[in-house]
Amino acid sequence: MSDSSCPLDYSAIVESYFLEHRAKLIDLAAFLDRLDRAHDSSASNTDFRINSLRQAIAVLNDGEGERARRVLELFSDMSIDIPQSAEGMKGALGAVQEPSE
Amino acid sequence: MKYIEPHGHMVSRTTADYQSMALAGCVAISEPAFWAGYDRSAVQGFHDYFSQLTQYEPARAAKFGIEHYCWLCINPKEGDDPGFAREVISIIPEFISHTNVLGIGEIGLNKNTKNELAIFEEQVALAVKYDQLILVHTPHLEDKLKGTRLIMDAIEANGNVSPGRVLIDHVEEHTVKEVIDRGYWAGMTLYPDTKCTAQRAADIIEMYGTQQIWMNSACDWGISDPLAVPKARMELKHRGHSEDIIHKLTFDNPFTFLSQSSNFTLAE
Numbered sequence: 001m002s003d004s005s006c007p008l009d010y011s012a013i014v015e016s017y018f019l020e021h022r023a024k025l026i027d028l029a030a031f032l033d034r035l036d037r038a039h040d041s042s043a044s045n046t047d048f049r050i051n052s053l054r055q056a057i058a059v060l061n062d063g064e065g066e067r068a069r070r071v072l073e074l075f076s077d078m079s080i081d082i083p084q085s086a087e088g089m090k091g092a093l094g095a096v097q098e099p100s101e
Numbered sequence: 102m103k104y105i106e107p108h109g110h111m112v113s114r115t116t117a118d119y120q121s122m123a124l125a126g127c128v129a130i131s132e133p134a135f136w137a138g139y140d141r142s143a144v145q146g147f148h149d150y151f152s153q154l155t156q157y158e159p160a161r162a163a164k165f166g167i168e169h170y171c172w173l174c175i176n177p178k179e180g181d182d183p184g185f186a187r188e189v190i191s192i193i194p195e196f197i198s199h200t201n202v203l204g205i206g207e208i209g210l211n212k213n214t215k216n217e218l219a220i221f222e223e224q225v226a227l228a229v230k231y232d233q234l235i236l237v238h239t240p241h242l243e244d245k246l247k248g249t250r251l252i253m254d255a256i257e258a259n260g261n262v263s264p265g266r267v268l269i270d271h272v273e274e275h276t277v278k279e280v281i282d283r284g285y286w287a288g289m290t291l292y293p294d295t296k297c298t299a300q301r302a303a304d305i306i307e308m309y310g311t312q313q314i315w316m317n318s319a320c321d322w323g324i325s326d327p328l329a330v331p332k333a334r335m336e337l338k339h340r341g342h343s344e345d346i347i348h349k350l351t352f353d354n355p356f357t358f359l360s361q362s363s364n365f366t367l368a369e
Binding site: 004008017069072073078079083085086095 | 181212245300307340
């Protein structure tokens with residue numbers, strides 16, 4: 001366990017998981033296409049969650065490791081302020097809305 | 102192979118789920134107190150809930166040969182109302198000596214507010230006063246990383262809590278290392294969309310090891326799976342992990358942590 005490796009070899013991992021993740025990737029592609037096809041779609045119509053998603057997609061193919069951790073951090077609130085109460089707050093949305101968004 | 106479900110909200114599940122879990126090898130369930138999906142209007146609602154956790158659920162589980170244990174608290178979401186939360190905290194001692202109570206939980210944070218943090222600290226102090234284990238809920242999604250750090254800082258500020266007597270639940274790839282490095286137990290929750298899949302839980306085990314970590318389903322009233330733990334065992338087996346490692350993660354580790362409570366009497 002100390003070497004952080006998966007007991008499966010490379011080809012076994014591909015055989016086990018490729019189709020599942022191919023499907024997830026196509027789902028993601030279709031989701032982005034769906035946004036483009038929204039009846040009110042325009043270049044100015046953006047959402048902070050989709051902006052974060054596009055940044056996360058870039059992480060997947062940047063050639064660096066620990067992608068899951070880095071994607072989770074990208075979606076995380078890194079602020080240090082602590083509000084008094086949750087009154088009026090929405091539940092967790094999955095990404096952080098910057099003041100300019 | 103027998104296993105322990107260390108985090109299941111069985112008050113929200115059917116009796117058929119108990120039957121399925123028993124058939125899959127579950128021999129014990131620990132059930133933290135949590136948010137019911139709505140804010141309760143009176144302390145009496147919690148009195149009834151704690152009675153359900155300490156009396157009714159153990160009897161329901163026993164019909165299937167499953168030992169049922171529980172944790173008591175006001176959850177982080179309703180904890181944002183400090184006045185109400187303190188009323189609930191005041192009735193916990195009435196139930197804490199019940200034979201199936203393992204500790205205070207799942208306490209923690211939801212939106213990382215000062216109100217939530219104050220109630221969290223008061224419940225940590227309650228656990229210290231009654232020498233109870235602590236089970237911690239960490240916030241969802243974008244709030245998890247910040248909340249997990251606030252929680253650990255608050256526990257350490259108390260000064261009277263050994264991290265080895267605290268399980269910090271719902272860890273993911275961005276929080277697990279810090280939780281374990283600071284001496285706490287870590288829980289991986291196998292829950293659709295918002296937490297870990299079985300595959301990611303297996304990845305985390307491979308990356309961070311098998312010490313001070315367990316897996317749970319946190320099955321509740323949401324879309325969730327009371328058989329998530331045995332399914333994760335299948336994932337580990339598929340990858341070629343040994344029966345010893347699978348048993349350690351799904352029985353020995355929760356057994357070791359929970360056995361720190363004298364009320365946990367499951368045979369090894």
